[in-house]
Amino acid sequence: MPTRSVTGPRCVLYVETNLGLRPSGVERLGGILLELGLAERVGATVAGILRAPEFDHRRDPALGARNVPAAAAVATEQANQIELILDSGGFPVVLGGDDSVLLGCLLALRRRGSLGLVLLDGHTDYWDLPDGTGELSDSDFWIATGHGPALIADLEGRGPLVAPEACVVYGHRDRAEQLEGGSQDVYREPMLVRNLAELRAAGMENAANHAAAFLAARGLDRVWLHLDADCLDDALMPAVDWRIKGGLAPTEVIALARPLLQSGLIAGMDVTIYNPSLDSTDFAAGRVLLDVIEQILA
Secondary structure, three states: OOOOOOOOEEEEEEOOOOOOOOOOOOOHHHHHHHHOOOOHHHOEEEEEEEEOOOOOOOEOOOOOOEEEHHHHHHHHHHHHHHHHHHHOOOOOEEEEEOOOOHHHHHHHHHHOOOOOEEOOOOOOOOHHHHHHHOHHOOOOHHOOOOOOOOHHHHHOOOOOOHHHHHHHEEEOOOOOHHHHOOOOOHHHOOOOOHHHHHHHHHOOOOOOOOOHHHOOOOOOOOOEEEEEEEEEOOOOOOOOOOOOOOOOOOHHHHHHHHHHHOOOOEEEEEEEEEHHHHOOOOOOOHHHHHHHHHHHHH
């Protein structure tokens, strides 16, 4: 796999949103990471803050979730701002918020051609909206691959935002929950899928090389990296709303993600789900996440 530096100056966009989860504090992710010095540590400028509308607790029975129109509007504006970063030759680093920020990231790349996705997440986020909790963060990946109401799955008539055969799904550990609860099954899709145990069996270096080869073979214009904090070991990252025992060590996340950036495939990345309100007073979990982001972008 060729090695070269991440192209373009890093530019941070903070999307302050809880629309896809709940009003629990996850919207403060970007603010706390910036306070802890993220921009300085990765040599980034800050493009600004995009603030979502207030959370609406009502679940729309026709759409199967809460805040769907608002999340769609945020995704469109977010895509506009990411495109400004890309137009200037920058590398966007999008800080959520909840996982609904993934949709705006993908929309920005979808406007420019074909794209792929690397999903590093403790969950697959592949629930059919009617079967989930009503939180868009349960279903962001399912929506991104063209499922669900057109209002959000077919943004600007560009759905699916990413084709299933252009997706790498790594690190999840919710397989039992998927099978018991009726989640759609990523293992039945033409994706490159490896759960936590499968990654460790393959080895992180081999898994990273496999992902790079899988994506490069598809001749994609751009690839996006989604980093959900709950892919990290729960013992180090307890500050998430939906906890699962176990998870990747920081060195394993870095070993998976950094070679992909060095390959030149990745055009931007987002970070989601870390909830500062569930962290210690000195933000110990946030500091772990900060170190991981810095090393990925090193």
